[in-house]
Amino acid sequence: ELKVEQNPLFLSMQEGKNYTIYCNYSTTSDRLYWYRQDPGKSLESLFVLLSNGAVKQEGRLMASLDTKARLSTLHITAAVHDLSATYFCASSQGGSEKLVFGKGMKLTVNP
Amino acid sequence: DVKVTQSSRYLVKRTGEKVFLECVQDMDHENMFWYRQDPGLGLRLIYFSYDVKMKEKGDIPEGYSVSREKKERFSLILESASTNQTSMYLCASSGGTGWELFFGEGSRLTVL
Known part of the structure; x- marks a missing residue:
């Protein structure tokens, strides 16, 4: 049975900072x-x-x-307040x- | 743009009532899905359909049924609503050459 786990579940960060979130399946x-x-x-x-090895940026x-590690990452660069939301992987x-x-x-991005 | 439309954004029903949630998509997608979303539990699949009149159970089908009589429409039915079915219900569709799942705006159901 497929299970998908995200880490962390809550993140509060400052504007301008970088961070990586993880998704394991x-x-x-x-x-x-x-x-x-x-x-x-x-x-x-x-x-x-x-x-x-796929990489996409927006x-x-x-x-x-x-896919070998069964891992996806979502990297946030120079966070801004508008990125505050809930992010799901599937x-x-x-x-x-x-x-x-x-x-x-x-994710909460603080000014 | 793909449009997935759910008929009701907010519903309030009483325990024991029969509830219909309707979903319509306009992109001729083969696959349609019903998920429920609860805080701390993420999205859980209730039922999905890969063709007209075809349906498969998801992870939490108990207390629900579905109907797909036309390709564009997928209905979720709660035969006898209970308070533990208070939730946000999300419909989605996919198909064609794309792999994306497109979601509707959601229907927030409260059962009193």
Whole structure:
């Protein structure tokens, strides 16, 4: 059974700082997703990583995937307040369309 | 842009009532999903459908049923609502050549 774990679950950081958050998954998968959720809103797709070594960047966020380690990272560069949100990673099992989500990481960026 | 529309943003129902949550997508996606989201538990899959009239149980199907009579519409049914079904319900769809899951705005259900 696929399990997805995020670490940490809560993060408070200062504007301008860098940080990396982690997403581990328990079984072989070749797809990893990152989503953002603002309070009271739905989930917005950030990245879809489809192969080992994949790296994608959008603004101050960069995501990477290491399928051998079953690990994805989301790196935040020079954080700004607008990045405050909850970030979810998700993976799928054996080519299934069904996604399993982590519990989400609530990020607060303080001025 | 893909649009996934959930019929009700907020609902308040009484214990024992039958509840219908409707979801419509406009991108001809084959796959549709219902998740529930609870604080500290993340998103958990209730049911999904990969074609009209086809459905598969997710991780927490108990107390729920679904209906997919048309490709664009996927309904979640609570036959007899209970207070532990108070939650945010998220519908999503995927398909075509893309791998993304597109979510609706969510339906917040309160069962009294």
